[in-house]
Amino acid sequence: MIENKRILLLCGHYGSGKTNIAVNLAKAWKQKYPNVAIADLDIVNPYYRTKDSIDDLQDAGIRLICSEYANSNVDIPALPQDLYAITDDRSMRVILDIGGDDRGALVLGRIAPAILAENDYEMLMVINRFRPLTRDAESTIEVMREIEQAGGIRFTGLINNSNLGRETTAADVLGSMAYANETAQKSGLPLVMTTVEEALYSELKEPIPNLFALHLQKKL
Amino acid sequence: MAEKVLMKGNEAIAEAALLAGCRHYFGYPITPQTEIAAYMAKRMPKIGGTFLQAESEIAAINMVYGVASAGYRVMTSSSSPGISLKGEGLSYLAGSDLPALVVNVQRGGPGLGGIQPSQSDYFQATRGAGHGDFHMIVLAPASVQEMAELTVKGFELADTYRMTSMILADGTMGQMMEPVALDLEVKPAPEKPWATNGTKMQRPHNIVNSLSLIPDELEQLNFARYERYRVVEENETMYEEYMMDDAEICIAAFGIAARVSKNAINEARRQGIKVGMIRPITLWPFPKAVFRRAADHVKTFISVELSMGQMIEDVRLATECKAPVLLCNRVGGMILSPEQVLEAIQNAAKNGGAN
Numbered sequence: 001m002i003e004n005k006r007i008l009l010l011c012g013h014y015g016s017g018k019t020n021i022a023v024n025l026a027k028a029w030k031q032k033y034p035n036v037a038i039a040d041l042d043i044v045n046p047y048y049r050t051k052d053s054i055d056d057l058q059d060a061g062i063r064l065i066c067s068e069y070a071n072s073n074v075d076i077p078a079l080p081q082d083l084y085a086i087t088d089d090r091s092m093r094v095i096l097d098i099g100g101d102d103r104g105a106l107v108l109g110r111i112a113p114a115i116l117a118e119n120d121y122e123m124l125m126v127i128n129r130f131r132p133l134t135r136d137a138e139s140t141i142e143v144m145r146e147i148e149q150a151g152g153i154r155f156t157g158l159i160n161n162s163n164l165g166r167e168t169t170a171a172d173v174l175g176s177m178a179y180a181n182e183t184a185q186k187s188g189l190p191l192v193m194t195t196v197e198e199a200l201y202s203e204l205k206e207p208i209p210n211l212f213a214l215h216l217q218k219k220l
Numbered sequence: 221m222a223e224k225v226l227m228k229g230n231e232a233i234a235e236a237a238l239l240a241g242c243r244h245y246f247g248y249p250i251t252p253q254t255e256i257a258a259y260m261a262k263r264m265p266k267i268g269g270t271f272l273q274a275e276s277e278i279a280a281i282n283m284v285y286g287v288a289s290a291g292y293r294v295m296t297s298s299s300s301p302g303i304s305l306k307g308e309g310l311s312y313l314a315g316s317d318l319p320a321l322v323v324n325v326q327r328g329g330p331g332l333g334g335i336q337p338s339q340s341d342y343f344q345a346t347r348g349a350g351h352g353d354f355h356m357i358v359l360a361p362a363s364v365q366e367m368a369e370l371t372v373k374g375f376e377l378a379d380t381y382r383m384t385s386m387i388l389a390d391g392t393m394g395q396m397m398e399p400v401a402l403d404l405e406v407k408p409a410p411e412k413p414w415a416t417n418g419t420k421m422q423r424p425h426n427i428v429n430s431l432s433l434i435p436d437e438l439e440q441l442n443f444a445r446y447e448r449y450r451v452v453e454e455n456e457t458m459y460e461e462y463m464m465d466d467a468e469i470c471i472a473a474f475g476i477a478a479r480v481s482k483n484a485i486n487e488a489r490r491q492g493i494k495v496g497m498i499r500p501i502t503l504w505p506f507p508k509a510v511f512r513r514a515a516d517h518v519k520t521f522i523s524v525e526l527s528m529g530q531m532i533e534d535v536r537l538a539t540e541c542k543a544p545v546l547l548c549n550r551v552g553g554m555i556l557s558p559e560q561v562l563e564a565i566q567n568a569a570k571n572g573g574a575n
Contacts, residue, residue: 130226
């Protein structure tokens, strides 16, 4: 799934679930490609990041490109020292986990020119209609425009990951499809897939096209 | 019930403040509460409110003082080191009897400490936020839903008693995501005849000030203020009792420590240990009476805290030392595990705390 391009950029508001999706997709990619990496470029939020599942990724043979200071007490917005491997090492398939909003997307300005020059990427917006600042198509598209402006690169599609955390029901996900389709239609971008926690997968795989099951990394 | 949304604790505070009619936010960024400011920065301009990133925490709290004087609902938020900077302003707010909401999403200390969760500002919040004789109403949420509800409650109590309400949360509560129902009941703000909002040539000037040069008058002001505090203690104490009916061991915990403790209590109950919990929701006023009553049948109290033992002193005072009060804690940004709390319960049970 979404594996026809070398670079996949995942953006989305805080709590959209993009980090979980990044980890799950990387594991799926690893089944097919020898050289897979996740780049954690979320410099905005120092809590709960891909670094949390670092052991998990190591076991799966997935390279993690992230700041030296991720998950430490050092509270500074630092970039990974091996940032340029993303664009320099073209033998690698890489998923970029981008920070929550336009400020998070500023990081992209640094590497977007090289990504655009290579032109082998997808940039997907992870959307969750249960998040207060992306509750309808209009506000979601507004956030997307802000990210595009800050990052200097345009979206190519959407992932619907609408969820209410542990309380998510199949009905919640089904009910979010109208929102996801409306956002796709109004933004002119394809809805590439819908993601659900694996327990809901069998119930929803019939009614929802392009459904992808997520194994959640952590529950508090 | 309204449809739920998925929110971070920090966002829930911000949104609830807007629902409560707060249209003025002043702050300065600090982890782990920055989402409050970020949320306000996004939303305030859209609803005709004011978001202002001040040049410092000290500036922010004094801006709060100004808006509170004019009679509007106003707030600021910070984390531990930033709250220390606000200390002078908190004392001035109290000395001028101004209502305001202040949020402290605590991190490890002292000093710059770390950015991970902590509860070590309990003394500061309940006793020594600034100089002089005063109290703040201190509210301790233990879920994202409570972050929202207590924010509204905090504004209401502040207005009713002309006091500062403080939400005392921690990094975990601020960062964790949970579904929230935002159909919160908000009572209209009371009249504020004391506010400096223009005489319109129809009343004498109001003066908001904390300076009293006549000692007799200053004493009377303090007496009157403490009479108001007594009413707050009588009417506004909030707590949750969990499995306390037959409890011989009683956990005292608030916020994230109470959530962890609940898991430990459930496991201990499965093992046949009679343990329960009193969770203070107001840390000031502290729920003394319920602890005092519990001391008649509880053999051991355990104060579970992310500090070196601060609330434990209030538990000892409230229980009048009728039973031992033990400490179960982590500090430095580390969170207790349910297993650690369970072990403390088991040890207390073994040592005659319960059958």
